[in-house]
Amino acid sequence: MMATMAAALSMTGKTVLITGATSGIGRAAAIGLATIGARVGITGRDRSRAEAAAAEIARASGNPAVDVFVADMSSQSEVRRLADEVLTTYPRLDVLLNNVGGFWAHRHVTADGLEHTLAVNHLAPFLLTSLLLERLIASAPARVVTVSSAAQSMGKIDFDDLMGERRYSGQRAYNQSKLANVMFTYELARRLEGTGVTATALHPGVTRTGFGADDPNLMMTPIIAVLRPFMKSPTRGAKTAVFLASSPEVDGVTGRYFADRKARKSQDSSYDAATTAQLWDVSAELVGLPRKPGH
Numbered sequence: 120m121m122a123t124m125a126a127a128l129s130m131t132g133k134t135v136l137i138t139g140a141t142s143g144i145g146r147a148a149a150i151g152l153a154t155i156g157a158r159v160g161i162t163g164r165d166r167s168r169a170e171a172a173a174a175e176i177a178r179a180s181g182n183p184a185v186d187v188f189v190a191d192m193s194s195q196s197e198v199r200r201l202a203d204e205v206l207t208t209y210p211r212l213d214v215l216l217n218n219v220g221g222f223w224a225h226r227h228v229t230a231d232g233l234e235h236t237l238a239v240n241h242l243a244p245f246l247l248t249s250l251l252l253e254r255l256i257a258s259a260p261a262r263v264v265t266v267s268s269a270a271q272s273m274g275k276i277d278f279d280d281l282m283g284e285r286r287y288s289g290q291r292a293y294n295q296s297k298l299a300n301v302m303f304t305y306e307l308a309r310r311l312e313g314t315g316v317t318a319t320a321l322h323p324g325v326t327r328t329g330f331g332a333d334d335p336n337l338m339m340t341p342i343i344a345v346l347r348p349f350m351k352s353p354t355r356g357a358k359t360a361v362f363l364a365s366s367p368e369v370d371g372v373t374g375r376y377f378a379d380r381k382a383r384k385s386q387d388s389s390y391d392a393a394t395t396a397q398l399w400d401v402s403a404e405l406v407g408l409p410r411k412p413g414h
């Protein structure tokens with residue numbers, strides 16, 4: 120009861136940007152954070168879907184401070200436009216929740232000529248975070264929270280074939296992108312040392328959402344149909360994200376991977392500083408950013 124009261128409006132005066140909050144975990148996290156007083160900015164690809172989601176978030180949370188941003192995160196020019204709009208709209212940004220992500224069984228190439236899974240799941244949050252970093256630092260203490268997956272444990276960063284040009288499978292590409300989310304978080308935490316901005320990643324748990332809807336082959340398998348009733352609700356799937364975005368228990372906690380609101384070990388290779396630095400440099404090159412600010 121006391122804890123609930125303490126959490127009651129603990130995010131009042133704070134601004135949170137959540138990518139991909141028109142459905143699933145992102146929308147549930149938006150409701151959770153708006154309920155405790157945050158101004159929430161949500162992103163989606165389609166304006167009418169995003170506006171309907173914003174109305175639902177405002178209604179469910181009782182908080183009308185919900186803003187809509189529209190961007191297709193597979194396009195770097197749209198990510199850049201989104202960052203510009205966010206910087207114009209929000210003089211301060213307390214939390215960036217990188218949530219957009221998906222699974223694609225077949226290989227697609229984005230408008231920028233990049234493999235779609237890597238582009239949406241890893242390069243988009245990498246670019247968006249980089250473009251918003253100065254505003255986050257100016258708003259410190261601030262947090263960058265990135266939704267990864269337990270699939271990170273099966274991932275491998277294949278620097279020789281990052282785009283799956285030689286060999287593609289949806290699962291390999293997804294696992295690689297979710298490991299990249301964790302490695303990005305660890306490297307970001309190192310680069311943000313002393314700024315008051317923390318970086319954490321999480322596994323939400325297997326959650327009943329629209330995840331994989333772009334891929335009927337994945338969602339219509341009999342095993343998924345049987346398991347669906349046992350999956351977490353979006354509200355439960357969003358709990359660790361809401362915790363990392365808002366709880367005083369994780370004030371100052373950085374460079375960690377969480378599941379069920381507990382810090383967990385990610386796969387061994389994710390802790391290799393040379394590999395995380397290499398991934399950072401390759402990612403910076405793929406999105407056209409300098410490897411280090413000022414370099």
Ligand SMILES: NC(=O)c1ccc[n+]([C@@H]2O[C@H](COP(=O)([O-])OP(=O)(O)OC[C@H]3O[C@@H](n4cnc5c(N)ncnc54)[C@H](OP(=O)(O)O)[C@@H]3O)[C@@H](O)[C@H]2O)c1
Nearest residue numbers: 139140141142143144164191192220268325326328329330
């Ligand atoms: N569900 C699970 O069991 C599970 C497990 C582990 C990890 N995760 C991770 O959790 C995160 C959220 O997934 P979810 O299950 O909530 O999925 P979801 O219900 O499919 O939601 C995905 C969100 O991302 C947006 N989106 C998708 N592609 C986009 C693009 N190209 N540009 C901009 N927005 C895009 C969608 O918005 P619009 O379609 O409206 O544009 C939607 O709001 C992902 O990172 C996923 O990898 C999920």
